[in-house]
Amino acid sequence: MERVSVDFQVWPEAIELGQLFADQGFELSLVGGPVRDLLLHRPSHDLDFCTSARPEEFEPILHKWGSGFWDMGRKFGTLGAVRRRPDGTEIKVEVTTYRRDTYDPDSRKPDVDYGDSLEGDLSRRDFTVNAMALRVPDLVFVDPYRGANDLAKQVLRTPVDPEQSFEDDPLRMMRAVRFVAQLGFTIAPETAEAITRMTDRISIVSAERVRDELTKLMLSAHPTKGIEALVESGLADIVLPEIPALELELDEHHRHKDVFEHTLMVVDRAIALETGPDGPVPAPDLTLRLAALLHDIGKPKTRRFESGGKVSFHHHDAVGARMARTRLKALRFDHHIIDDVCDLIGMHLRFHGYVDERWTDAAVRRYAKETGPLFERLNRLTRADATTRNKRKSQIFSAAMDELEERVRQLRKQEDLDAIRPDLDGGQIMEILDLQPGPMVGKAYRHMLDYRLDMGPVDQDQAVEELKSWWAREGAED
Template identity: 85%
Template sequence: MDFEVWPEALELGRLFAQEGFELALVGGPVRDLLLRRPSHDLDFCTSAKPERFEPILRRWGQGFWDMGRKFGTLGAMRRRPDGTEVKVEVTTYRSDRYEPDSRKPDVDYGDSLEGDLSRRDFTVNAMALRVPDLEFVDPFGGASDLSKRVLRTPVDPRQSFDDDPLRMMRAVRFVAQLGFRIAPETAEALSDMTDRISIVSAERVRDELTKLLLSEHASDGVEALVDSGLADQVLPELPALQLEIDEHHRHKDVYEHTLMVLDRAIALETGPDGPVPAPDLTLRMAALLHDIGKPATRRFEPGGKVSFHHHDAVGAKLARKRLKALRFDKRLIDDVCDLIAMHLRFHGYVDERWTDAAVRRYAKETGPLYERLNRLTRADATTRNKRKAQVFSAAMDELEDRVRQLKKKENLDAIRPDLDGQQIMAILGLEPGPLVGKAYRHMLNYRLDHGPVDPASAEAELKAWWDALPEDQRRSARRSARRP
């Protein structure tokens, strides 16, 4: 085969050979070589024990780590002249044993490359390239499966998934990353064993789901997740979108709509210098979960219509609960849930154009999520009615243009009341307290509704608000201000 192998791999191969050790490039890097995909992280396996090859890595690399030492793995890094980094990890041949209630193996060292390859997840990852002599090793037909774009396990799939259930998540992730399909016998075993995923930590599931959503074929991966039954275990809100309409039929419009929205949102991501650089996990997760409130809010109305009132608010709550359970970080959870809660905000604009005050408020309240929300809103408009689609698109174009025009006149991202907290306290004779915060929020709303005003007008509005408060609130606030 025609390999254009990394020079670092060849160099390491020579260094190991000089010490009498075997070294082979394995797994993803070999697969990516055949697919002509770039890879900067190189995985190797060797006949040497860690204490024997550690000095080689230390001499070769500019950085060294040994967090995987108990699994027989050591790593090193070297920086190329162009500034790019090449990371390598080398693992002693292994022959692992798994306990039924754990995916963490008892590490047993093996004595052959072929034995090491047999423990890998899929045949396309069970190929190796001995270095430096470039002997290709493929005992399980990985190259053939690669050409067929199929995922198959090297050993019986039930044994493979029983040993390490995370491999089931990796299968659907590779569907998304590589555009592959899962072999029938492997898919059958996966579907029969989805409950085994319960022994995998939420963090591991989260990481695989993240990689899936950030992949080139994300919606294919989502379909594989749902069709396999894994979603019932790790993200049950998705299969719940396949709403039943009677005992004989299934209505998949919401689920199929969700897949379409995900694809459309991905298509609206921008280049690296744009406002939503691809791939954007926040936008993709919001697109995936934006309608998960519909099953709980579905109502059958007179005339055969179906409504989903408040599914945006309900969906945001469900998404927060699920994403917390999957251990996503707080910032992403907050942003995704805010996008879901706001994804219907724009729809009123289509029927009745907003005032400048309403446009200003929309831009201010959506804040750093403005660009993502607009893309989610556009992606969500999947109507097949061309006239409606054109009207919706034109209205969104108009809104975005109005926001741009307002931003030229005002710094919408940094809008503050015309009076700050100190000025409010001075005018009303107050000390810091809850009523000052209420006054500040009132003046912020006034600013959003009316735009910037002169100091005299702002002070008059503040005093009018104050005079409209109940007498007991004003008396209590000023009494607190007089206390020493």
């Protein structure tokens, strides 16, 4: 066990809170992520503490220290408070009584018992880099599991036997691959081996918890590293099986790019195309990143070996969109994210025809209208997906995309593409054709919308003439 005094640049609010606890005869220590982030010189405004005091004993201290208070975690011994600084930033703290947890093998929810020591509390943490503490206000660094050493080596290791750790809480396996993505660390061999042996345990974790870890992974600094770790560990076979399925077998007769490696490249390229906070796709963008990750998951189901050694994946965009919807629903993602991600996957090949033949204004107008608010994301996904090493093809593709985006910008100056409607509304259509509400009104409306997209805005007389011409044909048939 390492207990040394250190000269940290610690939050003054943390030291003040520690003094308030000490004045009442209680221990208080900063623990977990905030200590790790201190050593990594990473900013943090949410501080976690543990204490020798019981909740009813330290609740008055938090009321005195903060301007806001919450107690949703009271049954777990956790209370929280917030303080607003003069510059408007907030410091949030959560304080938990020393704990020792016991687990039911069929559940990751622990039976919580109060502990009696800081060192005992640290033993129940997920990884050694999160099992360090800093006593406040005296700033004594406590590191019984050599987490600082692992932090310097950028290694993830459990404080206790890894199989016991993952048996107690299988979600820690997902946290391991998430930390690979967030911190760029590697998983210690014995810890990685334990994850591989115990992947089935993840099945007792709720879909919402898995989704939250996957979301944090995808929004991190190195998501592709996390995805690789997810696949290598075997966890992906259970929580996201469509991704390891992309590692298609290659043989000497039917060679093609490994779809898994291509997917990782597309994710990295899509991230590079995200914008600053004032741009159209601010980083990090979960929708774009998920679409990039899942855009080719339809390929294994649609792979066909053609003559001449070629391989085809016809309709993998539509198949992939359906598969993505099923998986994202199972993971309990928000329906808005599901719809947007699946629409992007379904449309990610839409642009390719433009490279071969320049579209008319009507086709450009349709593309902008149909992609709607996903226009900027779709173009970034399309660019990211163009991973050819042929410089000439790459330049032609990029120039065509530049041209399309400029044409859309010019058309938007002339008309509101996102709000395009027929030049005649439903009421006018019924009046002109002397129709009652019914299917033919909808059919006429759709025709007039197509006409508007093809022709651009026209005056009312021309729109009426087109409607009557269409009705002369359609009415006679019906």
